[in-house]
Amino acid sequence: MSPLGSAPAPHRRPSEEGRHSAVRIRPGFGSQPRYHQRQPNMELDWQVCSRARLTRDARFDGKFFIGVFTSGVYCRSICPAPHAKEKNVRYFPTAAAAAEAGFRPCLRCRPECSPGTPAWLGTPSTVSRALRLISESGLEEGGVEALAGRVGIGSRHLRRLFLQHLGATPSAVAKTRQMHFAKNLIDETNLRMSDVALASGFGCVRRFNAGILKVYHRTPTQIRRLARQRTLQPENHYLFRLRFRPPFDWQGMLAFLAPRATPGVEEVVSGVYRRTISWDGTDGCFEVSLDEGSNVLVVRLQFGDPRSLFFITERIRAMFDLNADWAAIVQHLRADPVLVTQVDSAPGLRVPGCWNGFELATRAILGQQITVKGATVLAGRLVNNFGKPFTAGDGLTHLFPTPAVLADAKLTRIGLTGARAETIRALARAVRDGRISFEGVVDFETLLNRLCEIPGIGQWTAQYVAMRALGEPDAFPSGDVGLLRAMGLGNSRELEHHAEAWRPWRAYAAMYLWRMASQSTEPGNTGPSRTQETIGRPIPDRRIPLFV
Numbered sequence: 001m002s003p004l005g006s007a008p009a010p011h012r013r014p015s016e017e018g019r020h021s022a023v024r025i026r027p028g029f030g031s032q033p034r035y036h037q038r039q040p041n042m043e044l045d046w047q048v049c050s051r052a053r054l055t056r057d058a059r060f061d062g063k064f065f066i067g068v069f070t071s072g073v074y075c076r077s078i079c080p081a082p083h084a085k086e087k088n089v090r091y092f093p094t095a096a097a098a099a100e101a102g103f104r105p106c107l108r109c110r111p112e113c114s115p116g117t118p119a120w121l122g123t124p125s126t127v128s129r130a131l132r133l134i135s136e137s138g139l140e141e142g143g144v145e146a147l148a149g150r151v152g153i154g155s156r157h158l159r160r161l162f163l164q165h166l167g168a169t170p171s172a173v174a175k176t177r178q179m180h181f182a183k184n185l186i187d188e189t190n191l192r193m194s195d196v197a198l199a200s201g202f203g204c205v206r207r208f209n210a211g212i213l214k215v216y217h218r219t220p221t222q223i224r225r226l227a228r229q230r231t232l233q234p235e236n237h238y239l240f241r242l243r244f245r246p247p248f249d250w251q252g253m254l255a256f257l258a259p260r261a262t263p264g265v266e267e268v269v270s271g272v273y274r275r276t277i278s279w280d281g282t283d284g285c286f287e288v289s290l291d292e293g294s295n296v297l298v299v300r301l302q303f304g305d306p307r308s309l310f311f312i313t314e315r316i317r318a319m320f321d322l323n324a325d326w327a328a329i330v331q332h333l334r335a336d337p338v339l340v341t342q343v344d345s346a347p348g349l350r351v352p353g354c355w356n357g358f359e360l361a362t363r364a365i366l367g368q369q370i371t372v373k374g375a376t377v378l379a380g381r382l383v384n385n386f387g388k389p390f391t392a393g394d395g396l397t398h399l400f401p402t403p404a405v406l407a408d409a410k411l412t413r414i415g416l417t418g419a420r421a422e423t424i425r426a427l428a429r430a431v432r433d434g435r436i437s438f439e440g441v442v443d444f445e446t447l448l449n450r451l452c453e454i455p456g457i458g459q460w461t462a463q464y465v466a467m468r469a470l471g472e473p474d475a476f477p478s479g480d481v482g483l484l485r486a487m488g489l490g491n492s493r494e495l496e497h498h499a500e501a502w503r504p505w506r507a508y509a510a511m512y513l514w515r516m517a518s519q520s521t522e523p524g525n526t527g528p529s530r531t532q533e534t535i536g537r538p539i540p541d542r543r544i545p546l547f548v
């Protein structure tokens with residue numbers, strides 16, 4: 001249910017350029033925009049929007065946008081420009097909706113920098129899945145028709161759903177994201193404009209120049225000249241600042257990732273997460289840290305192919321759960337007396353995603369029935385034996401092995417049992433042959449079933465992988481021993497029954513329960529503890545052959 005609603009919008013054409021647009025329309029460039037009168041069907045609560053706008057509330061950043069009639073621009077809720085009068089604004093659920101209505105992005109608050117759309121905020125799963133597909137691969141060949149086909153409905157229906165819930169069509173959403181990313185690259189990198197055009201999917205420089213000029217009323221070169229605080233990066237190094245809606249429990253995120261970091265591939269050191277990556281045949285690495293006080297994660301990326309930048313940053317956004325809408329999640333979880341203290345003591349705990357679904361699933365299999373620490377040792381051996389060497393220095397030495405390599409690997413030599421080794425090989429073959437894919441997944445249940453068809457993968461592993469690889473906020477490994485212990489329950493059926501009240505945010509509840517289990521295991525322990533070894537362990541899947 002969306003807590004936001006649509007404002008009864010005064011429909012006026014702008015009479016003047018506003019103070020914070022600072023944009024002059026060039027003679028002959030075009031006429032003043034005509035704002036579309038179409039009012040989306042969404043139930044936006046204008047009072048909530050208005051309050052958030054007037055208090056510049058960062059918790060609402062990216063949850064709605066403000067079209068200002070007097071300036072013709074659209075803004076984030078946190079825009080530092082003086083407030084327009086209520087009668088002169090109209091609220092939109094997405095930037096694309098504001099753009100569709102004829103507003104231009106504000107050059108001051110830079111809507112392209114806002115945290116992503118909280119996809120699960122009162123939208124049906126079809127819309128959420130389509131949004132996920134757009135961020136994973138853009139609107140591929142075939143456009144909206146193909147996208148609709150993939151989520152299993154007709155294109156007209158998909159268009160209607162998008163208009164109803166996001167206020168814009170799928171192609172407008174994709175176009176706005178592309179435009180925003182191009183603007184970010186112009187502002188924050190030294191990439192040549194031809195590379196920016198490629199990286200943001202414009203295809204050719206001419207189309208890119210025309211597109212930017214149309215939306216921003218400035219050429220890409222003029223925009224770059226104006227960019228503030230641009231730090232020069234060496235070639236193939238990029239710095240991105242990814243916004244989130246506070247609160248964000250960064251320490252909680254690192255506390256989860258650190259003990260699970262695969263030696264050589266990833267590490268957590270002094271508040272920074274780092275890892276190696278491979279994308280479309282190019283290798284690289286990135287590191288992520290928190291910029292306290294700015295609601296920003298700072299990403300330093302080293303990567304040789306600018307065409308992949310958009311999808312890499314989208315993947316990192318998903319990995320750190322930056323689109324989460326804490327306000328909606330907390331409402332659900334605080335209603336449970338078991339969770340309320342946890343939620344209040346560590347607000348903003350996110351569900352850590354992953355860089356690569358195959359890597360995560362392999363890691364989850366390694367972790368079946370052993371401690372997190374033991375699984376991390378095995379993962380290190382796996383990488384050392386089968387990973388591709390990588391020379392970024394600073395402790396990152398390998399890329400995680402590919403499915404093709406692990407499909408026939410002699411895994412018993414790193415200390416796995418024959419059965420566990422075969423499970424990993426079977427997973428690797430399924431991914432290599434395209435029978436299982438973690439990208440472009442539209443059906444959560446199908447992925448669960450496919451995973452469970454592999455001997456040695458049961459519900460725990462499958463749910464855990466779905467929770468972290470698909471960003472499925474309602475995924476819930478109800479057979480997990482840590483979760484059962486935290487709730488004081490004896491079996492997964494009782495836990496599932498209790499968890500009904502947490503829907504559709506059961507994954508977040510799981511994160512809090514693991515945190516709770518860790519605290520009750522070793523109260524007051526500040527060092528590496530059994531905590532981190534016991535959370536996230538399954539009770540034995542019935543289909544997993546037990547071994548001693």
Ligand SMILES: [Zn+2]
Nearest residue numbers: 075079106109
């Ligand atoms: Zn603004």
